[in-house]
Amino acid sequence: MNSSRLTVEPVSASEHESTIAALPVELHVPFEQSAAWAGVDIANGARSHYAFLHFKREGELVAFASVDRYVRRTRESLVVMAGPVFTVxxxxxxxxxxxxxxxxxxxxxxxINPMYLRVFLDYPDAVPGTVRSIERGLYEREVVVELGKSPEALKKSFSSTARTRINRAARAGVEVREITENRGEVFRTECFPIMEETASRDAFSLLPAAHYVSVLEDAPEYSRLYVAYAPASDDAPEAAEKIPVAWMLTTEYHGRGCYLYGASNHRAQETSAMFALMHTILLRLTETGNREVGLTGITSERFPELKGVENFKLRFSKRIDELPRLFDVPLQPLKYRALRAALLTRSQGPALARDAVSRAKDLAGKARAAVTRPKAGAAQESIAKN
Known part of the structure; x- marks a missing residue:
């Protein structure tokens, strides 16, 4: 079919991958736009893969999108995760x-009968009716490390703090291992508990363990799992068994690596284990021919809580890339507006309730103070009478 002089062509997974493979490696194609990602987290009952769509102008490919379909109780939507990708x-x-x-x-x-499209855009004002998604979506800015260097040159490109912490991790006995067997089980038993500790410490929400396991088990040729092990304490015997203290899950696709997920516990902070992990994954992703590595999200308007990880990631590179933001394009505007209002009310409800409780406590405190503390005028009148 034709729309705005573009032809939309559904293609198979193999055709999609063949097309991407023929594109210049300099073109950033997010892993979420690969055929492999379409099979990740397939057990999610709300999500199914809809189509690989290629957009052409006079026969020339100008963009493509791997599109997911979400069906929830109150609505249906089409979501283009980290896309569309433009080839021109x-x-x-x-x-x-x-x-x-x-x-x-x-x-x-x-x-299908989607209420809205959810896409990542650079120019939302150009698309009539587009509104900022109520969901935050993916990160909006990321640190990128450029590879293609010798191991010595790569380490030298890090900040002096990063180099010092890498050396400190070595002295502390930190050992980084790539997990190549039983990755799902290792993740569940060794990694996810660390992530639960990280989430509790840094106050962020977790995805179910099954999601991370799916990345490892359903896209094994594109994903790697690294775990840092360290002595349980500084005075532990040298021969004592080391414990898992931190981990990183990476992906690589179309010449680009990505530090997708990671977590660390208190012992990792004591031993600088995350610095050893980052050094290791950057070396490995260089060895496998990647030209750069995205370190994923840092602080932005919608993600102010990422300031801590931003400081860590900037130790390895000062390059920051701005990414497209997440927007909704209503296809059924009246229903979408009603849904949006309901979701906003629900999402703001807990915050409004906390504010109401805080205001009530404040008013109660002021009332108690008014009862127990005489007004200035009354005090002056009492003094005048005595």
Missing amino acids: ERTPALEKAVVEALAEHARQDPT
């Missing part, structure tokens, strides 16, 4: 044409 210069007009072509394709498909 991304302009406001082209971004608008791609979104409109996707919307028209969805409207013409009798097998």
Whole structure:
């Protein structure tokens, strides 16, 4: 079909991968746009893969999108995770044409009935009706480490603090191992408990353990798991068995690596284990031919809580890339507005309740003070009478 002079062509997973393989390695293709990612977390009952769609103008590929379909109790949507990806210069007009072509394709498909599209955009003002997604989505800025260096040059490119901490980890007996067997089981028993500790410490929400295991088991050729082990204490016997203290899960796709997930416990902080882990994964991703590594999210308007990890990641590179933001494109505007209002009310409810309790306590305190403390005028009157 044609929309805004673009043709939308559904393709198979193998055709999708062949097309990407033929593209220049300099083009950033997020792993979430790969055929492999379509099989990750497939047990999620709300999510199914909808289609690989290629957008062409006069026969030339200009963009592509791996599209997921989400069906929840109150709505259906199409989600393009970390996409669309543009193979030519991304302009406001082209971004608008791609979104409109996707919307028209969805409207013409009798097998689906999405209320909205959820896509990552650079030029949302170019697409009429687009609104910032109520969900935060993926990170909006990331630190990127450029590879292609010798091991010595790579380490030298780090900050002096990072180099010092890497050396400190070695002196503390930190050992980094790549897990190549029983990765799902190792993750559940050794890694996820560390992530639960990290989430409790840093106050962020966890995905179910099954999601991380799915990345390892359903995309094994693209994912790697590294675990840092260290002595349980500084005075532990040298021969004592080391314990897991930190881990990192990486992916690599189309010449680019990604530090996708990771976590550390208190002992990892004492031993600088995360610095040893980062050094190791950057060396390994260099060895396997990647040109750069994305270290994922840092602080932004929607992710202010990432300031701590930003400081850590900037020890390894000062390059920061700005990424497209997440937006919704309503296909059923009236229903979408009603849904959005309901979701906003629900998401703001706990915060509003906390504010109400705080205000009530404040008013109660002021009332008690008013009862027990005489007014200035009354005090002056009492003094005048005595």
